[in-house]
Amino acid sequence: MGLKTRIITFVVLAFSVITLFLCFYITHQVKIFELKRLRAQIDKSVYLMRIINTLPLYNVDMDALKMNMETFFDDENMKSLAIHDSEINININYERPFPFGGTDIKRSFVIDHNGLKLGRLTVVYSTGLIEKKLANFRARLLWFVFAVILVMAVMLSFLINIITKPVAKLVRNTSEIAAGNFDREIEQTGVGEVGTLSRNFLLMRDAVKEKIEELARTNTRLDREIQQKNIQERKILHQRMLISFVNTFFQRSITAQSIQEIAEIFITIAQGVIPSPYCFVGQICDRENNLKILALSDQPQKQFLGLDNAHIKSGFKQHTPGRLIKAITDKTPVISNNVCLNPEFSFLPRELLPIDSIMALPMLNGKDVLGLVTFAGKEGGYTREDQEAATMMIMALVEALSLRIQKDEKQRLEKRMVQSEKMVSVGGLAAGMAHEINDSLTGIRKAVQMIRNSIENPVQENIAPKDKNSLDFNGMGQYLRDQGVFKHLDQIMATGKKVSEIVSNLLSFSIETNLDFSVEDVSHLLDQSFELTSNEYSLEQNFNFSAIQVMKDYDPDLPKVKCRGGELKQVFYNILSNGAYAMAHNTDNPCPTFFMRTYSEKGQVCVEIRDNGPGMPENIRNLIFEPFFSTKPHKECAGLGLSVSNFIITKNHNGTIEVESTPGEGSCFKIMLPI
Numbered sequence: 001m002g003l004k005t006r007i008i009t010f011v012v013l014a015f016s017v018i019t020l021f022l023c024f025y026i027t028h029q030v031k032i033f034e035l036k037r038l039r040a041q042i043d044k045s046v047y048l049m050r051i052i053n054t055l056p057l058y059n060v061d062m063d064a065l066k067m068n069m070e071t072f073f074d075d076e077n078m079k080s081l082a083i084h085d086s087e088i089n090i091n092i093n094y095e096r097p098f099p100f101g102g103t104d105i106k107r108s109f110v111i112d113h114n115g116l117k118l119g120r121l122t123v124v125y126s127t128g129l130i131e132k133k134l135a136n137f138r139a140r141l142l143w144f145v146f147a148v149i150l151v152m153a154v155m156l157s158f159l160i161n162i163i164t165k166p167v168a169k170l171v172r173n174t175s176e177i178a179a180g181n182f183d184r185e186i187e188q189t190g191v192g193e194v195g196t197l198s199r200n201f202l203l204m205r206d207a208v209k210e211k212i213e214e215l216a217r218t219n220t221r222l223d224r225e226i227q228q229k230n231i232q233e234r235k236i237l238h239q240r241m242l243i244s245f246v247n248t249f250f251q252r253s254i255t256a257q258s259i260q261e262i263a264e265i266f267i268t269i270a271q272g273v274i275p276s277p278y279c280f281v282g283q284i285c286d287r288e289n290n291l292k293i294l295a296l297s298d299q300p301q302k303q304f305l306g307l308d309n310a311h312i313k314s315g316f317k318q319h320t321p322g323r324l325i326k327a328i329t330d331k332t333p334v335i336s337n338n339v340c341l342n343p344e345f346s347f348l349p350r351e352l353l354p355i356d357s358i359m360a361l362p363m364l365n366g367k368d369v370l371g372l373v374t375f376a377g378k379e380g381g382y383t384r385e386d387q388e389a390a391t392m393m394i395m396a397l398v399e400a401l402s403l404r405i406q407k408d409e410k411q412r413l414e415k416r417m418v419q420s421e422k423m424v425s426v427g428g429l430a431a432g433m434a435h436e437i438n439d440s441l442t443g444i445r446k447a448v449q450m451i452r453n454s455i456e457n458p459v460q461e462n463i464a465p466k467d468k469n470s471l472d473f474n475g476m477g478q479y480l481r482d483q484g485v486f487k488h489l490d491q492i493m494a495t496g497k498k499v500s501e502i503v504s505n506l507l508s509f510s511i512e513t514n515l516d517f518s519v520e521d522v523s524h525l526l527d528q529s530f531e532l533t534s535n536e537y538s539l540e541q542n543f544n545f546s547a548i549q550v551m552k553d554y555d556p557d558l559p560k561v562k563c564r565g566g567e568l569k570q571v572f573y574n575i576l577s578n579g580a581y582a583m584a585h586n587t588d589n590p591c592p593t594f595f596m597r598t599y600s601e602k603g604q605v606c607v608e609i610r611d612n613g614p615g616m617p618e619n620i621r622n623l624i625f626e627p628f629f630s631t632k633p634h635k636e637c638a639g640l641g642l643s644v645s646n647f648i649i650t651k652n653h654n655g656t657i658e659v660e661s662t663p664g665e666g667s668c669f670k671i672m673l674p675i
Contacts, residue, residue, distance in 0.1 A: 039105065267280075367565055441500060555600060610666060649673070655672050
C-alpha cells in the first residue's frame with residue numbers, strides 16, 4: 001500500500017469514526033430528549049384524564065365518557081386506552097397497532113370521587129413512533145456524512161497526489177535501485193526536503209553500488225577459494241580411501257598362495273574404488289604381448305575375451321585385442337568413453353557386453369611391462385581421477401605380484417636344492433642296489449630261459465634225458481602247458497623285465513650316460529611322446545585314449561635346443577601317462593583334455609603340459625618328485641617316473657621342472673630348458 005493510499009485511508013477512517021460517533025451521539029441525545037418529553041406528556045395526559053373523566057364516570061354518562069376517551073386517544077404515541085368498572089358494567093377499550101416496535105410505557109390508576117371508587121383507567125404509550133423518526137433522522141444524517149466523506153476523500157486524494165508526486169517518483173526510482181538497477185538516474189530538480197532527499201539517495205546509491213561491486217568481487221574470490229578447498233578435500237578423502245584400499249589389498253595379498261589369487265583380490269578391491277562391472281588382469285607371457293589371464297571379474301568377460309571355462313582355469317594365453325595392445329606397447333593408459341563410435345574397439349561383442357566406456361592400464365615395473373589391467377562399463381565414463389586411482393592400485397598390485405613371484409622363486413630354488421641333495425643320496429644308494437638286483441635278476445631270467453629251452457626245443461641234448469626216463473617229449477610239454485607252468489614262466493619273465501626297467505631307472509641316478517647331445521625341436525619331441533603314450537596307454541590300460549582331446553599352442557618360431565631327445569621324450573611320456581591315468585579315473589570329467597604349449601621366454605624354451613583332471617592337494621603335490629612315491633596302486637607303479645624326469649631335466653639338462661595343481665582344476669607341468 002502506497003503512502004498516498006495510507007494517508008487517504010487514515011484521514012477517511014479518522015473522519016468517518018469521528019463523524020459516526022457524533023452522528024450516533026446526537027441521535028442518542030435526541031432520543032433521550034424525546035423520551036423525556038414523552039414521559040412528561042404521559043404524566044400530564046394521565047392527570048387530565050383522571051380529572052376530566054371523574055364526573056362522566058360518576059354520572060354514568062357514557063357518551064361524554066366515550067368522547068373524552070376518543071379525544072385523549074388522538075395522541076399518536078398512545079397505543080391503547082381502556083376504562084373498566086365491573087359494578088356498573090363499563091368497559092371501554094381503544095387500541096391501535098404499532099408496527100414500528102419500540103418500548104411500551106403503561107400507566108394504570110383508579111378514578112375515585114369523594115372516596116368512592118368509580119373505575120380503573122389503563123393507558124399504554126409506545127416509543128415506536130419516536131424511534132422510527134430517530135431512525136429516519138439517523139439515516140439521512142449518515143447519507144450526508146457519507147457524501148461529505150466521499151467529497152473529502154476525492155479532494156484529499158487530489159491534494160495528496162499533488163503533494164506526494166515528487167516523493168512517489170523518488171520512491172519508484174529507489175525501488176528500481178533496490179531491485180538491483182543501480183544505473184537508474186534520480187532527478188535532483190526537487191526543492192526543499194524532497195530535493196535534499198533525492199541528493200542523499202543518489203549518494204547512497206553510488207555508495208551501495210560500489211559496496212555491492214566490491215562484495216561481488218569478494219564473493220567471486222571466496223567461491224573460487226571454496227571450490228579449490230572442496231577439490232582439495234575431495235582429493236584428500238579420495239587419497240585416504242585409496243590408501244585404505246591399498247592397505248587392505250596388501251594385508252589380504254600377504255596370505256594369498258598364488259599370483260592368480262592376488263589378482264582376484266585386486267579385482268574385488270579395485271571395483272570398490274572404481275565402480276566398474278567388468279575388470280580383468282592379464283600377465284604378459286611372451287614377446288608377442290600375449291596375455292595370460294590371471295583373474296576375471298565375472299562370466300560375461302569370458303565372451304569379451306573369447307575364452308571358455310577350460311581356458312580360464314588353465315590361465316591360457318590370450319591375444320591382446322584391439323586397441324588395448326597400445327597400452328602395452330606405448331606404456332600409457334588407454335581410455336575411451338565412447339566405445340560404440342570408436343572403430344578400434346570393434347572387437348567388443350555388443351550383444352554380450354553392452355558397454356560404452358573402457359580403461360586399460362599397463363602394469364609397469366620400472367621400464368618393463370608385466371601385464372595389463374582393464375576396466376570397462378562404468379556409467380558416465382572414466383575420469384582422470386579414476387586413472388590416478390587405478391595407477392596407484394596397479395602399483396600396489398605390481399609390488400604384491402613381484403613379492404609373490406620372488407617368494408615362489410625362492411621356494412622353487414629351495415625345493416630344487418633339497419631335491420638335488422635327495423637325488424645325490426638316492427644316486428649312491430641306487431648304484432649299490434641296482435648292481436645287486438641286476439645280478440640276481442640275471443640268474444633268474446637265465447634259469448627261466450633254460451627251463452623253457454629244455455622243454456620246448458626237441459634238440460639232441462633235450463631228447464637224451466627223455467629217452468633215458470622213457471618220457472614222451474611232446475606229451476610232457478603239453479602236460480606242463482596244461483598245468484600253467486609256461487604261464488608262470490611268462491609271468492616270471494614279465495616281472496623280471498619290469499624289475500629290469502626299475503634297475504635301469506635306478507642306474508640313471510648315478511651313471512653318467514654316454515648319449516650325445518643333439519639339436520632337437522622340442523615341439524616335435526612332444527608330439528612323438530604324445531603319440532607313443534596314446535598307443536601304449538590304450539594297449540596296457542584298456543582305455544580309449546582317443547577320448548582325450550588335445551589342444552596345442554606351439555610357437556612356430558620356437559628355437560631348437562641342444563638336448564638328449566630320448567631322455568626328453570621319456571620325461572614327456574611320464575607326464576602324459578600320469579595325466580591320462582588321472583583323467584581316466586576321473587568320472588566327473590566328461591571331456592578330458594590335454595593343453596600342450598611351447599614358447600620361448602628369457603633365453604629359455606618353455607614346455608607346458610596341462611590337463612583338466614582331478615588335480616592334486618598340496619601335500620601330494622609336494623611329494624610327486626620324491627623317489628618311490630606314487631598315488632597308483634603298488635602293483636601298477638614303482639614311483640620312479642617323475643623322480644627320474646626331475647633328474648633328467650635338472651641334472652642332465654640344467655633346466656627346471658615345476659608343477660601347479662589345484663583339486664578339481666587339473667595339473668600343469670612347466671619345463672624350462674636353456675637354449
